[in-house]
Amino acid sequence: xxxxxxxxxxxxxxxxxxxxxxxxxxxxxxxxxxxxxxxxxxxxxxxxxxxxxxxxxxxxxxxxxxxxxxxxxxxxxxxxxxxxxxxxxxxxxxxxxxxxxxxxxxxxxxxxxxxx
Amino acid sequence: xxxxxxxxxxxxxxxxxxxxxxxxxxxxxxxxxxxxxxxxxxxxxxxxxxxxxxxxxxxxxxxxxxxxxxxxxxxxxxxxxxxxxxxxxxxxxxxxxxxxxxxxxxxxxxxxx
Numbered sequence: 218x219x220x221x222x223x224x225x226x227x228x229x230x231x232x233x234x235x236x237x238x239x240x241x242x243x244x245x246x247x248x249x250x251x252x253x254x255x256x257x258x259x260x261x262x263x264x265x266x267x268x269x270x271x272x273x274x275x276x277x278x279x280x281x282x283x284x285x286x287x288x289x290x291x292x293x294x295x296x297x298x299x300x301x302x303x304x305x306x307x308x309x310x311x312x313x314x315x316x317x318x319x320x321x322x323x324x325x326x327x328x329x330x331x332x333x
Numbered sequence: 334x335x336x337x338x339x340x341x342x343x344x345x346x347x348x349x350x351x352x353x354x355x356x357x358x359x360x361x362x363x364x365x366x367x368x369x370x371x372x373x374x375x376x377x378x379x380x381x382x383x384x385x386x387x388x389x390x391x392x393x394x395x396x397x398x399x400x401x402x403x404x405x406x407x408x409x410x411x412x413x414x415x416x417x418x419x420x421x422x423x424x425x426x427x428x429x430x431x432x433x434x435x436x437x438x439x440x441x442x443x444x445x446x
Contacts, residue, residue, distance in 0.1 A: 250433070252436075259437050265431060265432075
């Protein structure tokens with residue numbers, strides 16, 4: 218297994234455009250998380266999937282944000298009508314569930330979004 | 334609700350000196366606690382975790398942390414700093430079975446030769 222993969226690594230987009238990011242988690246992990254990180258801050262929770270079900274969504278996630286995880290494998294995060302405030306690093310992480318001994322994230326390298 | 338406070342956004346030590354990065358948490362139920370390291374232009378990597386059992390946990394690269402419930406702390410230490418330890422370190426707390434973590438704002442560790 219090659220770990221958690223995110224694509225693209227960098228994205229520059231004009232304000233108002235839509236963008237979509239992809240995350241491929243570790244194959245045996247049933248939990249997948251999206252976080253957002255801005256300079257000087259720790260990651261902020263956006264949303265969480267267990268298998269294909271989206272179980273929790275942060276209030277930070279406006280209606281312009283949507284995430285999917287079809288078939289419980291890869292996930293996509295879409296931002297519609299991007300704004301300059303959306304500029305950030307978007308991190309995907311996966312983990313095993315059930316036993317707390319499995320807790321702890323494996324992170325991808327992130328997608329850095331710049332909205333100009 | 335859960336929260337994390339990392340005391341000191343920047344810590345500087347000399348190579349070979351003790352590393353101590355402080356983390357205090359708030360949680361309404363017994364927490365699970367984590368330390369992650371982030372090198373420049375990379376994602377976060379799990380250093381160590383406390384979930385159950387022994388309160389002194391050892392992680393990768395010679396780091397360890399002790400869970401102290403009475404002090405609501407989970408400080409990260411390493412006896413002797415190496416230049417390669419220079420990075421940003423994040424403490425995180427989870428207190429739900431969903432495994433959702435709340436992160437601190439990070440501490441940047443600088444190691445001087």
